[in-house]
Amino acid sequence: xxxxxxxxxxxxxxxxxxxxxxxxxxxxxxxxxxxxxxxxxxxxxxxxxxxxxxxxxxxxxxxxxxxxxxxxxxxxxxxxxxxxxxxxxxxxxxxxxxxxxxxxxxxxxxxxxxxxxxxxxxxxxxxxxxxxxxxxxxxxxxxxxxxxxxxxxxxxxxxxxxxxxxxxxxxxxxxxxxxxxxxxxxxxxxxxxxxxxxxxxxxxxxxxxxxxxxxxxxxxxxxxxxxxxxxxxxxxxxxxxxxxxxxxxxxxxxxxxxxxxxxxxxxxxxxxxxxxxxxxxxxxxxxxxxxxxxxxxxxxxxxxxxxxxxxxxxxxxxxxxxxxxx
Amino acid sequence: xxxxxxxxxxxxxxxxxxxxxxxxxxxxxxxxxxxxxxxxxxxxxxxxxxxxxxxxxxxxxxxxxxxxxxxxxxxxxxxxxxxxxxxxxxxxxxxxxxxxxxxxxxxxxxxxxxxxxxxxxxxxxxxxxxxxxxxxxxxxxxxxxxxxxxxxxxxxxxxxxxxxxxxxxxxxxxxxxxxxxxxxxxxxxxxxxxxxxxxxxxxxxxxxxxxxxxxxxxxxxxxxxxxxxxxxxxxxxxxxxxxxxxxxxxxxxxxxxxxxxxxxxxxxxxxxxxxxxxxxxxxxxxxxxxxxxxxxxxxxxxxxxxxxxxxxxxxxxxxxxxxxxxxxxxxxxxxxxxxxxxxxxxxxxxxxxxxxxxxxxxxxxxxxxxxxxxxxxxxxxxxxxxxxxxxxxxxxxxxxxxxxxxxxxxxxxxxx
Numbered sequence: 001x002x003x004x005x006x007x008x009x010x011x012x013x014x015x016x017x018x019x020x021x022x023x024x025x026x027x028x029x030x031x032x033x034x035x036x037x038x039x040x041x042x043x044x045x046x047x048x049x050x051x052x053x054x055x056x057x058x059x060x061x062x063x064x065x066x067x068x069x070x071x072x073x074x075x076x077x078x079x080x081x082x083x084x085x086x087x088x089x090x091x092x093x094x095x096x097x098x099x100x101x102x103x104x105x106x107x108x109x110x111x112x113x114x115x116x117x118x119x120x121x122x123x124x125x126x127x128x129x130x131x132x133x134x135x136x137x138x139x140x141x142x143x144x145x146x147x148x149x150x151x152x153x154x155x156x157x158x159x160x161x162x163x164x165x166x167x168x169x170x171x172x173x174x175x176x177x178x179x180x181x182x183x184x185x186x187x188x189x190x191x192x193x194x195x196x197x198x199x200x201x202x203x204x205x206x207x208x209x210x211x212x213x214x215x216x217x218x219x220x221x222x223x224x225x226x227x228x229x230x231x232x233x234x235x236x237x238x239x240x241x242x243x244x245x246x247x248x249x250x251x252x253x254x255x256x257x258x259x260x261x262x263x264x265x266x267x268x269x270x271x272x273x274x275x276x277x278x279x280x281x282x283x284x285x286x287x288x289x290x291x292x293x294x295x296x297x298x299x300x301x302x303x304x305x306x307x308x309x310x311x312x313x314x315x316x317x318x319x320x321x322x323x324x325x326x
Numbered sequence: 327x328x329x330x331x332x333x334x335x336x337x338x339x340x341x342x343x344x345x346x347x348x349x350x351x352x353x354x355x356x357x358x359x360x361x362x363x364x365x366x367x368x369x370x371x372x373x374x375x376x377x378x379x380x381x382x383x384x385x386x387x388x389x390x391x392x393x394x395x396x397x398x399x400x401x402x403x404x405x406x407x408x409x410x411x412x413x414x415x416x417x418x419x420x421x422x423x424x425x426x427x428x429x430x431x432x433x434x435x436x437x438x439x440x441x442x443x444x445x446x447x448x449x450x451x452x453x454x455x456x457x458x459x460x461x462x463x464x465x466x467x468x469x470x471x472x473x474x475x476x477x478x479x480x481x482x483x484x485x486x487x488x489x490x491x492x493x494x495x496x497x498x499x500x501x502x503x504x505x506x507x508x509x510x511x512x513x514x515x516x517x518x519x520x521x522x523x524x525x526x527x528x529x530x531x532x533x534x535x536x537x538x539x540x541x542x543x544x545x546x547x548x549x550x551x552x553x554x555x556x557x558x559x560x561x562x563x564x565x566x567x568x569x570x571x572x573x574x575x576x577x578x579x580x581x582x583x584x585x586x587x588x589x590x591x592x593x594x595x596x597x598x599x600x601x602x603x604x605x606x607x608x609x610x611x612x613x614x615x616x617x618x619x620x621x622x623x624x625x626x627x628x629x630x631x632x633x634x635x636x637x638x639x640x641x642x643x644x645x646x647x648x649x650x651x652x653x654x655x656x657x658x659x660x661x662x663x664x665x666x667x668x669x670x671x672x673x674x675x676x677x678x679x680x681x682x683x684x685x686x687x688x689x690x691x692x693x694x695x696x697x698x699x700x701x702x703x704x705x706x707x708x709x710x711x712x713x714x715x716x717x718x719x720x721x722x723x724x725x726x727x728x729x730x731x732x733x734x735x736x737x738x739x740x741x742x
Contacts, residue, residue, distance in 0.1 A: 053528060059558055064517055064551035071521020074500070075529070095548070098511045099518070106496030106507050109712035143713050143721070167715035195719065242719035 003186040009042050009179035011153040012118075014187070015160035016043065016080065020050050026164060027072065028055040029065055030082030030118075039084055040120055040179055062092035069115050070100055078114045080164060086121040086173075087130025093138075100169045101144030112167040116160075121149075122213045122263050123310055124177035126303040133300050134264035139171045140241040140273075147241040148194060149173040151215035153183030155238060158191035166194065175213035195239035197247035203233030206257035206323055209248055209274060211237040214261045214311060221316040232320065240270050248274060249281050256287040257326075259319045261311055266294040288326035293319045382631050383585055387611055388601040392659045394667025396606075405610035405617075411674035417458060417605050418665050418675070419683055421450040424474040425662065426687040427483045430694045431473075431490070435640045439698050440490045444471045448603070448635030451661030452568050454478060455608025456536065456630070459616055463504065463533040465526075467519035470508040471568075472538050479505040483690075484697040493704050513539055513546030516565060520552040523561035523619075534619035535563045536612070542573025544589065545581045553593040553625070562619035564612065565590075565627045568602060570634035575647040590627035602632025603661040633659070706732070 006014065019026045028043055028050075034057035037044030047055035058065050062083060069079035083089045089096075096117065103113055123132035140147045146168050150156040156174070163170040192198065200215055201222050208218040215236045222232035235251050237243060252258050258278055260271035275290035293311045301309045389399055389406065428446050435443040446453060449471070457478025460466060468475055476486055481503050488497035489508065496507035509515040519537030526533055543549050544567060556563050567586055571578055578586070590597030596618075600611040608630055615626035633656040637644050644653075669675040710725040 059551070059554045061551040061554060063548055064520075064555050067514065067517025067548060067551065068521030068524060068555050071518040071523070072525045073521075074506070074518065075522045075525025077525055077528070091547075094511065095514060095517065099509075099514050102495070103507070104715055105712040106494075107500055107712075108494065108497060109715070110499035110501065112715050146714070146718070168718075244719070 003184045007180050007182050008153045008156045011157040011185050015157045019164045025077045027079045066092040066095040073113050073115050080116040082118045085131045086133040101142050113169050114167050115169045116163045118172045120176040121173045123306045136240050137269045147171045148239045149212035154185045157185045162194040197237045197244035200236040201234040203231040205231045207233045207251040207255045209235045210261040252282045253285050257323045258290045261293045266292045267297045288323040291319045385599050387607050389606040390604045394664050402610035405613040420454040421662050424477050430691040441492050444639045445636035446473050448633045451605035452602035452630035452632045455605040456612040459612035465504040465535045467506045467515040467537045479503040513543040513548040516549050516552035520556045523563035524559050532620045534616045538566050541569040541578045556625040557593045560624040563625045564615040567629045574638045587629035595625045597627040599629045602630030603659045
């Protein structure tokens with residue numbers, strides 16, 4: 001099959017379709033995923049084609065969705081569950097953290113929990129509260145979980161395939177404000193590993209590391225900086241657990257400067273972990289301290305203020321300037 | 327103190343039909359009866375005349391009285407009709423050995439060999455009756471107190487001690503005996519059981535699933551969600567609630583204003599209250615519920631009305647929150663004495679049987695003691711094992727750091 005241009009949401013839909021087709025044990029579960037096709041239509045048409053037994057509309061109960069998915073996984077199924085929005089995952093947080101993450105280890109490896117939890121996350125769509133958060137660090141902190149986020153349609157397709165095939169639980173954060181961004185998807189290309197970071201743009205003066213919705217912002221920042229004669233490398237991390245520190249290190253050893261960008265609050269976030277590890281690994285290569293750009297230690301603001309809260313082009317470029325000034 | 331024996335009770339008898347009889351309900355325990363007065367004196371909202379949450383009530387299914395007399399029950403007798411004297415001796419043996427194992431574990435905790443123990447003392451009939459009702463291909467999701475159910479599933483009891491000794495966090499293969507790992511977070515496993523049962527139904531299998539939980543867990547959202555999911559998907563799951571009257575120091579009145587088995591009605595499936603100290607009744611009712619599940623008739627809630635005679639765990643001090651008389655009143659309903667009385671009265675067991683069992687019991691205690699004391703500490707690298715099925719770069723990195731750190735001691739001649 002040749003390459004096809006499609007929106008990120010459609011790429012996930014195609015990926016789920018491929019998985020449902022390939023393996024009768026794959027199930028889709030969640031609120032409104034059936035007839036409606038999900039509030040973002042990511043599962044559009046799947047119930048029509050695969051039936052209510054494979055694409056399951058659930059009661060409105062997040063802990064129930066994840067808890068029953070654990071039971072189905074124990075029975076040999078591979079459930080892919082949808083949490084409707086980021087802020088709604090917390091009723092299920094207990095099941096994810098105390099049960100899903102630890103059961104494989106508790107059984108001394110004798111059982112596997114191949115559950116994928118899809119969470120549309122992040123801001124920028126003018127939503128009401130609990131619909132715009134970025135809780136990825138809370139999950140990445142928990143051993144036993146894998147946490148990933150695609151930034152483009154091709155990764156969305158392939159990373160979902162890989163997440164479903166993984167025997168570990170995967171928290172799959174979908175950048176909801178990129179759902180409608182189109183990109184080339186080649187469904188017969190052989191992808192790299194799920195947790196490998198990729199260089200989205202080559203550069204030599206500074207590395208911007210980001211994932212999910214912020215990759216596009218960083219690419220725009222790099223293009224703007226180019227006009228000022230600065231050569232910025234953009235690294236798409238793709239995975240927050242594990243983090244591909246080797247790729248970050250390689251880039252930093254080349255550029256000697258690093259700015260980590262994410263929507264989530266900076267405090268104790270993914271960027272803090274990367275800054276600490278890269279400082280350890282690259283102390284003598286660094287020309288400047290690792291800087292972070294992200295959300296504030298405040299509740300995600302009402303929609304009319306979210307442009308102030310979310311890292312935009314200017315805040316990223318400001319951090320680039322601060323780093324280059326050392 | 328007697329528990330009223332019941333005539334035939336249909337499991338879905340409506341609350342209205344119980345009203346007339348609730349005044350004649352059993353005396354229950356002294357303290358429980360007085361609590362009923364205070365908690366349910368205003369009558370539970372929406373259930374006029376329903377028995378209070380703390381008394382056993384007239385709906386209690388019972389086949390053996392505390393004195394060991396067999397009473398008839400048209401609904402549930404068929405489920406124990408084929409039981410032989412040998413089966414009865416088997417149930418007795420299970421209860422005695424389970425109690426012996428439990429006592430040994432409690433002693434081992436007191437001797438510092440176990441970090442903690444959750445005793446099942448008093449709940450043997452609920453566990454052995456329901457456990458023996460399961461079929462080999464059924465699947466069991468326990469809490470952390472189902473030592474008797476584990477016994478029925480063929481799990482070596484010493485396997486249960488690893489997590490209490492601190493050498494693992496579970497430690498057995500759930501698929502070996504279709505007996506899932508103990509679950510510490512209250513009520514979580516009821517959802518796992520429901521999901522598993524949904525899978526059983528999808529597979530077209532005719533096995534069933536049973537989830538254990540306590541009266542305290544009935545307050546948890548996960549238990550309510552499991553009721554919802556199992557009803558909506560008609561999942562072949564039996565919810566087996568051991569109402570042992572106390573959630574650590576909180577009595578059942580702090581969990582509910584209506585008898586727990588009546589909760590099922592609101593979800594659209596039957597709930598039955600069974601005498602949890604009557605092994606025969608627990609066996610019959612659980613069999614009935616499991617067979618319903620197998621026939622595709624969906625979930626059932628069984629409330630085994632029983633009593634935790636010991637502490638919640640060895641860390642607990644029940645003298646701070648309950649009276650001695652309460653325990654004494656329940657000792658009169660001891661599940662083991664009850665079956666023994668029946669076995670002796672019906673000449674189903676002789677002295678030789680009891681003597682042989684006593685010897686077997688001692689041998690089990692000795693074996694448990696020896697196995698626990700010989701249980702090795704885990705290899706230190708076990709920290710990093712099985713965190714992920716497919717591996718994880720951070721775990722690999724930290725394992726290597728840990729190894730280097732350990733090796734630094736070896737260089738100094740200190741390490742292993």
